Amino acid sequence: MRIAIADDDSEIIEFLTRIVEGQGHVAVGYSDGTALTSALLRDTFDLVILDWNMPGKTGIQILEWMQDAVDDCPPVIMMTSRTAKQDISDALNAGADDYVTKPEDPDVIAARINAVLRRNSGSSAMEPxxxxxxxxxxxxxxxxxxxxxxxxxxxxxxxxxxxxxxxxxxxxxxxxxxxxxxxxxxxxxxxxxxxxxxxxxxxxxxxxxxxxxxxxxxxxxxxxxxxxxxx
Amino acid sequence: MKLRRRLGIEWAGVAILSSLVVALLIHWNSLSRVDHLLYDQLSGLERPEASSEVLIIGVDEDSLAQFGKWPWSRDRHAELFRRLEAGNPKAIAFDIILSERGDPKNDQLLSDAMARNPGLFLPLHFVFPGRDGAAFDVKEPLPQFRQVAAGVGHVNLVFDDDGVVRRAALCFAGEGERPQNWPHLMEQLYRHLRDGRPSPAFQRLDRCDDPLLMPWSERNSFAAISYSSIANGEVPPAFLEDKVLLIGATASGLGDRHNVPLNDGGSMDGVEIMANLLGALERDDFVAPLAFWQQLALSLAPLWILLAGFWRWRPRSTIFISIGLIAMVLGATALLLAFRLWFAPGAALVGLALVYPVWGWRRLQATSDFMDEELENFRASKVDIPVVARPAGPVDVVTGQAEELTHAISHMRDLRRFISDALSNLPDPMFITDLEGRVKFVNKLAQIGFEPAGKDQELALDDMLARFVTSGDLPEVREYLAMDRQSQELDYVEFTSLNDEVFAMRRAQILSDDGDLRGHIHYLADITQVANAAEEREEVLQLLSHDMRAPQAAILALLDSTAPSDSARRIEEHARRTLALADNFVGLARIKSSEFAGEDILLSDLVVEASDSLWPLAEARKIKCRVEDKSDGAFIVGEPSSLHRSFVNLIDNAIKYSPDKGAINIGLRRIDLDKQPFVSIEISDQGPGVSPDMIGQLFERFASDDSQAQGQVKGSGLGLSFVAAVIERHGGSVRAENLRNGGARFTVLLPVAPDIAE
Incomplete structure (x- = not known):
């Protein structure tokens, strides 16, 4: 799976890349919103991990843009330091598939990435x-x-x-x-x-x-x- | 009662009553005297020419002087007829009664003389009452005269109730067993002159004795000569040729004079009256009175015009219009008379003359009552500013009321001035709109960048807003103004003006004394500084919330890739403390600046989740966290985020001070305080407890009992003050105590939410 990671903090991109690669996926990092949007138009990803506060475009703006501009829009996990309850429900209601508040434990992040990917692969057959x-x-x-x-x-x-x-x-x-x-x-x-x-x-x-x-x-x-x- | 309704009723009363009076006056003909007077005056405007064919031969004073006292011997008349015979007139009416026998020789002489005059007509008369119970007896001329005459006719006069002869009956109708019509002598004469055809007027009559209004020629306009002149042969016979001769008494002593409708009020000889009737028959210009319903319609029309006008015209013009209408009625009457139609204007004139003062009286009465009532109301209402004593003096009631009204109005003016001054001097901008959204009053709006267009110009609220509200805020302001705000009168809307100032606008209703909505008053409060301060604070909170958290998150991410070591562990510890500090600080600042927005929360789950979220921390030191829930599924109304954070802080605190492998007990149960249901949450640890000198100020900001902390753990002091602020905001309480067998216990009390119907 190819996963795009957008964050203005290179430490966070490295941190997330380690988690993603540890699960056997491919990670591509972008340090600002504009770089991500131009990549999304040329390239295909299975998941986008999106920081809320970035130079260029904010996470919410990219989220809204994606739903209009990208065909077969990949799932999005919003990841930010913002903690207000309103921010979280805003992101989810705007179309994000999940929301992670930084800092978060690597295991938790991995589990959340898996959950989103699992749902989108549609593999959960109903076993007895x-x-x-x-x-x-x-x-x-x-x-x-x-x-x-x-x-x-x-x-x-x-x-x-x-x-x-x-x-x-x-x-x-x-x-x-x-x-x-x-x-x-x-x-x-x-x-x-x-x-x-x-x-x-x-x-x-x-x-x-x-x-x-x-x-x-x-x-x-x-x-x-x-x-x-x-x- | 409202004046409008009262006046409506009064008006209807006046209208019905006056119409009824007019109708009855016409029906009873009560105003005949007035009508006669008017008729006499108006008919004098145009009088017919006397016919030159007619010649009156009068038994005048000269004749009496010459032939002696009346009655004369009948051979005198025989002598006259012999003279007339020579002149060969067209017809002769001999208006002298010949019903009694006289000297037989003289009677014979007369009869012979008459016989030689072919067109001779004689009068008959009636004696009332008749013999043997008959209504009347007919007195015909003696048979010997009757036989020689061409015909007989009646010469009765019709007197109106004022004794004036205006009309004539073209026949006399008999009654009883032998009904018989006797045409008038002049009708007989007319028929004789027209080869026996009845006059057109006679033919038109339904009943031949209906009297007809006749026009009158001027007095003495008919040619007349003295009886004696004829008898003496002073008149040449040719003078009489082709004349119609009317012979009768004209001397005043003979009594055959009657009042006639000539303007001079004088009387007229019977024979001249007959001449007039003959003229009318020949010209066929009798005056026809209007039928009852025509009278009624013509009389009511001006009345109702005036009645309708009472609503529209000022009283001053109404009096002139009344007079004008009276003149119009008279003019119309005269005009109709010129066309030989008689409209009796008396009832119409009386109606017009009466309705104005009656209406004036009723209107004054209604207005007076109304003023009384209104002044009473006015006196009963609160008076807010000092009142000048009004001058007293003996005046009539209405003048008194009017003075009181003037006084009340001037008081109102004072009040208005007072209100206007008060509004103008308000420190903040405001404006007033009516129900149609027009701006009626503005105050100091210039200071928010709004320049009124001009004193006389009324602005629509919407246009006005567009002049000082930035376009971005306009929709919100309009939405606020469009709201039906019966329920939420305290709400307000914020907007930025074109001057970049921030205002809070609040709308209040203006109600009338009866509680009807009359308009709105809009207050504007300049909250620029407050708004700027709030904005700055929000920026600081954003900085703390995001920009301070982000580097800590980066530190923790970085540590994740480094090998575990003691210093890495300590760096992580510090980073987490910084995060907690930022979160508590921001949380504390937010709850102090925001309004409480509670929702239904299942308290036990909230506490369990707070405990769960700290499990990694507790697990690292083998501390057991047990939740014992006896809250019976209690819900509270609360803000989940801040409550969650509060319990995290309390449990985190307990973990911090617990010995390794210690136990933390969290107990929830329901209790009643003053009959109000509460949930109590007790968090007990096995640590050293709180030092006694700290226990009183534990929840104050920046207080921290670091002396008792285990190892490296340190508190910022904000954690517990955040808890205290949140719990207080929820209407609860929090306290700390030391347990007898060691350890600290924190007890939180929160009120239970009311049950809701599932």
Missing amino acids: SVEYGDYKLDRIEQKVHHDGKEIALTAKEFELTDLMFRNRDRTLSRRYIMETVWRTNAHLTTRTLDMHVSRVRSKLSLSPENGFRIFTVFGYGYRLETLGNGK
């Missing part, structure tokens, strides 16, 4: 049974086993669990989750979704000790993150 770390999901019986112990879940809880595991390390919007699990978002308050996520978290003991954690992206949605041995 699938294992994620110590968790085993039985899609026919709609049961989850953790360390060999069966965990009782309701149908919606299982669907939510399955959805989050299938999209691990990917940020899912509330709307996406509601429409996928409940098939609708009418008559559904955000409290309902919060309560279900909370129950899945506690029933499955989704905690860093067990290699997973659920992360709330405020103002946008949820992400199931894999940690350490959870890959």
Whole structure:
């Protein structure tokens, strides 16, 4: 896979290049927005990692430009030092596939890159049974086993669990989750979704000790993150 | 009651009443005296020429002087007829009663003389009441005269109620068992002259005794000679040839004189009246009165013109218009009369003359009542500025009211001046618009770069905005002004003027006394300095948030590629501390400058995630972080980012002071304080606790109990003050205490969000 990395800081480009190459991909670095946009017109990439603040064009401007100008637009991960909740949901709503706040752990970044690439390769066939770390999901019986112990879940809880595991390390919007699990978002308050996520978290003991954690992206949605041995 | 409605009712009353009065006056003919007077005057404007064919032979004073006292012996008349016979006149009406017997010899003489005059007509008369209960008896001439005459006719006069003869009945209609019509003597004469054909006027009559208004020739305009002149043979016979002779009494002593409608008010001999009737028959110029409905329509028309005019014309012009209408009615009457039509104008004139004062009275009454009411209201309303005492003095009620009104108006003027002065002297620009969006008043707008176009020119709000708001901000300002803002009266809009100054514009409603919306008042506050300060602060926050974080992120990225070493670990530690410092500082600054924007948060998950996010840190030192959740799924209303950061700070603090392989317990439970539900979050560590002299100021800015920190860990002091600020912002509290068996405990209390219907 070819991955374009745009950042005005050469240290960050090197850092990301190491992560990308460590996963067996090819990385091409650009130090400003203009260089990236001209490259995008001539060249094909499987993923773009985009810094928000760059000379030339800002990340958001490039993101919007890409959706108009680039055919078969590759997925984009926004990566910046900005932390405001509004910035994060703005980027995601503007069409970014994911968002990483600098600084972030190399493993986490690698997992997020994988999640985006995995989704775009469309490879996740629905196996009858699938294992994620110590968790085993039985899609026919709609049961989850953790360390060999069966965990009782309701149908919606299982669907939510399955959805989050299938999209691990990917940020899912509330709307996406509601429409996928409940098939609708009418008559559904955000409290309902919060309560279900909370129950899945506690029933499955989704905690860093067990290699997973659920992360709330405020103002946008949820992400199931894999940690350490959870890959 | 509103004046408009009251006046409408009064007007309708006046209109109906006056119309009714006019209609009844016409119906009852109550104003005949007035109408007669007018008729007499108007008909005098044009009088017909007397016919030269007619010759009156009068028994005058000279004749009486010559032939002695009346009645004369009938041979005197026989002598006359013999003279007339020689002249061969066309016709003769002999208006002298011959119904009683006289001396037989003389009667015979007369009868013989009459017989030799072919066109001779004699009168008959009626005696009221008749014998044997009959309405009247007919007194015909004696048969011997009757037989020699060409015909007889009645000579009754028709008197109007003022005793004046204006009309004539062309026949006398009998009643009862033997109805019979006796044509008038002159009608008989007319028929004789026209080969027996009745007059056109007679033919037109539905009832032959309907009296007809006749025009009158001037008095004495008919040729007349004395009876004695004829009898004495002083007149040559040729003079009488082809004349129509009317013979009757003209001497004043003989009593046959009647009042006629000539302007001089005098009387006229019966025989001259007959001459006039004959003239009218020949000219066929009788005057036809209008029918009732025509009278009514013509009388009501000017009345209603005036009534309609009451709404449009000023009272001063109305009086002249009333007079003009009266003149028009008279003119129309005269004009109609020229066409032989009689319109009795009395009712119309009375209507016109009456309706004006009646309306004036009702209008004054309504206005007076209204003024009373309004002045009462005005007195009841609040008076805001000093009032000058009004002059007192004995005046009539309406004058008094008018004076009070003047006083009230001058008070209003003072108030207006007061308001205008107050608005003009306001330190900030403002303007007032009406409901159509027109600018009615501006104040000091020059200072924001707006030059009023001119005093008289009314600007549309939209045009005005375009003159001082930068085009970029215009849509937002318009959107604000277009909002229906019943609910959010406190909102405002910010814009930059063309002078590069920043204003906050706020709109307030102007309400009438009844609470109706009348317009808006727009206040502008110059917030340039505030806006600039906010902008500068935002720039600083951006610098800290991004530009200070970015190099730290680069340091950490760089370290990732270097071999692990003690100094690398320490550099990473410092970089992370700098990051935390920047985040806390920016967070603290932001929450102090932004408004609270809470959302539903499941508190237990927020705390768990804060704990999870610190897991790598805890794991590195084998510290166990346990969350015990008894919050029963409590939701709170909060700002997730700052709350998350607060719990991260608290747990990070606990990790910082915990011994390696220590345990941190986080307990959530619901409690009630003053019957209000709260969630309490307790974070306990097994560290050394807080030193007693620090415990009171732990949450103040830049306070840090570094003396107790483990190894290399150091706090910036901003972490806990950020926590305190955030929790306070959420309506909660945070406190720190030392546990008996060692370690510190931080307790956060946050109010539970109200339940919402799922």
